[in-house]
Amino acid sequence: MAKFRDIVNYFRPHWRLSVFSIAASSLYEIIDLVVPYAIGQILNVLSGQPLDKPLQGAIAGFSNITNYPVNKPLSLGVLLGLIFIVTVVRAPTQPWVTSWFHWDIALRARRDKNQTAIEKILTLPLEFYDENNPGRIAGRVARGISNHTWTYPEIAGQLIPKLVRVLAIFVFILLIEWRIAVLYLISFVVILSLSFKTLKRLIWHESRLDKYMEDTESRTSELITNIKTVKAFATEAKELKRQEQRLERELTVVDYRIHKGYVKLLTWQKAVIQFCVFAILGLTLAATVNGRISIGHFVMTLTLSSMAYAELEPISTLAEVFARRYSSMLRFHEFLQEPIGDDSAGLLEDLDQTEPYKFTGKVELSHVNFGYDDKRQVLQDINLLIEPYQTVALVGRSGSGKSTLVKLLLRYFEPQKGQILMDGQDIRTLNVGKYRRRLAIVHQEVDVFNGTVLDNLTYGRPNATFEEVQEACRIARVDEVVQHLPQGYYTVVGERGVRLSGGQRQRLGIARALLVEPDVLIFDEATSSLDYESERSIQLAMRSIQGTCTTIVIAHRLSTVREADKIVVLDQGKIVEVGSHDELLRHEGIYRRLHSLQETGELLN
Numbered sequence: 001m002a003k004f005r006d007i008v009n010y011f012r013p014h015w016r017l018s019v020f021s022i023a024a025s026s027l028y029e030i031i032d033l034v035v036p037y038a039i040g041q042i043l044n045v046l047s048g049q050p051l052d053k054p055l056q057g058a059i060a061g062f063s064n065i066t067n068y069p070v071n072k073p074l075s076l077g078v079l080l081g082l083i084f085i086v087t088v089v090r091a092p093t094q095p096w097v098t099s100w101f102h103w104d105i106a107l108r109a110r111r112d113k114n115q116t117a118i119e120k121i122l123t124l125p126l127e128f129y130d131e132n133n134p135g136r137i138a139g140r141v142a143r144g145i146s147n148h149t150w151t152y153p154e155i156a157g158q159l160i161p162k163l164v165r166v167l168a169i170f171v172f173i174l175l176i177e178w179r180i181a182v183l184y185l186i187s188f189v190v191i192l193s194l195s196f197k198t199l200k201r202l203i204w205h206e207s208r209l210d211k212y213m214e215d216t217e218s219r220t221s222e223l224i225t226n227i228k229t230v231k232a233f234a235t236e237a238k239e240l241k242r243q244e245q246r247l248e249r250e251l252t253v254v255d256y257r258i259h260k261g262y263v264k265l266l267t268w269q270k271a272v273i274q275f276c277v278f279a280i281l282g283l284t285l286a287a288t289v290n291g292r293i294s295i296g297h298f299v300m301t302l303t304l305s306s307m308a309y310a311e312l313e314p315i316s317t318l319a320e321v322f323a324r325r326y327s328s329m330l331r332f333h334e335f336l337q338e339p340i341g342d343d344s345a346g347l348l349e350d351l352d353q354t355e356p357y358k359f360t361g362k363v364e365l366s367h368v369n370f371g372y373d374d375k376r377q378v379l380q381d382i383n384l385l386i387e388p389y390q391t392v393a394l395v396g397r398s399g400s401g402k403s404t405l406v407k408l409l410l411r412y413f414e415p416q417k418g419q420i421l422m423d424g425q426d427i428r429t430l431n432v433g434k435y436r437r438r439l440a441i442v443h444q445e446v447d448v449f450n451g452t453v454l455d456n457l458t459y460g461r462p463n464a465t466f467e468e469v470q471e472a473c474r475i476a477r478v479d480e481v482v483q484h485l486p487q488g489y490y491t492v493v494g495e496r497g498v499r500l501s502g503g504q505r506q507r508l509g510i511a512r513a514l515l516v517e518p519d520v521l522i523f524d525e526a527t528s529s530l531d532y533e534s535e536r537s538i539q540l541a542m543r544s545i546q547g548t549c550t551t552i553v554i555a556h557r558l559s560t561v562r563e564a565d566k567i568v569v570l571d572q573g574k575i576v577e578v579g580s581h582d583e584l585l586r587h588e589g590i591y592r593r594l595h596s597l598q599e600t601g602e603l604l605n
């Protein structure tokens with residue numbers, strides 16, 4: 001659970017500068033009070049009343065230095081000089097000593113935390129992405145960081161210095177007349193504590209609103225990702241209505257609960273403040289009439305207390321803005337606190353500086369059990385030995401656990417029981433990044449990054465030579481695709497470039513995988529979305545790879561796996577058959593049934 005402390009810690013690396021700039025801003029707020037004080041003293045000079053003792057001392061000192069007699073003009077001159085320093089001389093220095101640092105800290109923290117968020121995104125386990133869609137994650141990060149950035153200068157540069165000013169005014173008034181100071185203190189404590197109570201309730205509504213907003217954003221992002229399905233089913237109106245309902249729900253909370261709450265808060269605050277100003281006026285007037293304070297102190301007390309009460313509104317607005325942002329800032333910290341896998345930290349090491357692993361490609365799964373949750377075992381007691389350079393096919397009905405087995409091999413998840421060995425070493429004991437670099441996978445859906453074809457091909461091995469790229473492209477038949485692209489290998493593809501077809505992307509994925517010269521190459525239904533001709537060419541590519549590294553092929557189309565050294569049939573998370581194509585056909589089992597179904601198109605039970 002994220003806490004207020006996490007928001008403070010966000011700026012911790014800059015604490016020295018932060019303390020300095022907050023202290024400087026607060027000092028400027030106090031220095032400002034010299035003006036009404038000096039005006040009060042000018043009134044005393046003009047009305048023939050004595051100046052305050054410290055000021056009398058200062059004027060006498062000044063008279064000694066300048067040899068100028070202590071009289072009205074000297075006193076007025078010193079007071080005017082004081083006002084000049086506080087207003088005219090101070091003005092150009094303030095922005096540099098205060099605003100500059102407040103924004104400097106906020107902007108540096110933004111850069112650092114963006115980096116932390118990216119590190120988090122790169123190291124979070126896959127399960128997190130199964131449960132949270134990109135819109136939700138991106139929204140949470142963007143809103144969290146921008147709210148921290150805006151909040152810091154407001155709190156450090158305004159809220160805290162303003163509170164210090166209010167406190168300083170209290171001290172000034174206390175020195176003049178304690179009875180007025182007591183009324184002043186009570187009114188502030190009452191107003192601030194009641195406001196705080198209301199804000200706490202509003203923060204609760206804000207956190208509800210934040211959750212609702214995330215839901216809306218998440219759905220909008222899904223709509224963008226799945227727009228083809230939305231269009232195909234013509235559900236635009238339905239989706240719009242659903243989003244309208246969500247937006248309406250947000251409006252109800254933000255308008256009737258939150259906004260109305262703030263307006264109510266302001267209403268009673270204003271009423272109480274005006275009442276207090278009036279009470280202070282009465283008390284100060286009484287003190288002046290009774291001769292307890294001078295005219296100068298009368299004017300000064302009224303001016304200072306009005307200044308303090310005038311600060312209550314901006315203080316309240318700043319607190320309100322902070323409250324509005326509070327829950328989204330906490331949600332950002334909750335995101336940063338999401339647990340990463342035990343081994344994920346190693347993923348950010350610069351692996352290019354370390355000696356890479358090299359395996360023969362012997363893979364052994366021993367009594368492996370796995371479930372995504374406690375309720376259901378997806379893989380049960382899997383025992384499988386894959387010898388170096390063998391080609392092994394994983395087949396079975398949909399949902400039988402083929403992809404899960406590969407995910408365990410890639411260490412996206414860890415088995416709850418049993419172990420997976422690579423060349424006899426438990427893969428959990430290996431550096432995860434270095435280990436994964438020796439494996440390559442071609443998914444059914446190949447990700448294409450925005451960039452040139454060449455950038456995409458060399459994604460896993462940026463220093464590959466052009467000849468190596470061409471060779472991989474020849475094997476994967478990408479060369480045929482590249483020939484027809486306007487700038488060949490330098491054609492921009494992806495988001496802002498040429499759109500590649502599913503089959504073209506798959507070939508690109510295969511060439512990309514081949515380029516890293518993996519010890520274990522995995523095809524996850526890599527040929528399933530290809531036309532017959534492309535499938536044949538991929539099969540030929542696979543045949544030419546066969547024997548050069550350990551190859552694991554997940555396939556629905558059994559024609560792709562005919563030539564595998566070993567076919568492993570999975571059913572409901574268990575290995576039920578193992579053998580070559582011919583051996584399995586001789587056996588009256590699932591493989592034979594699947595095979596005859598695909599050959600004849602007949603449905604067998």
Ligand SMILES: Nc1ncnc2c1ncn2[C@@H]1O[C@H](COP(=O)(O)OP(=O)(O)OP(=O)(O)O)[C@@H](O)[C@H]1O
Nearest residue numbers: 127130372378396397398399400401402403404405
């Ligand atoms: N991230 C996940 N969280 C929870 N359950 C999952 C997850 N991924 C897969 N499953 C479940 O695990 C079981 C095995 O899924 P898996 O994807 O491994 O099967 P498969 O044999 O590869 O299926 P297909 O051939 O359809 O791709 C399925 O019942 C599926 O619902």
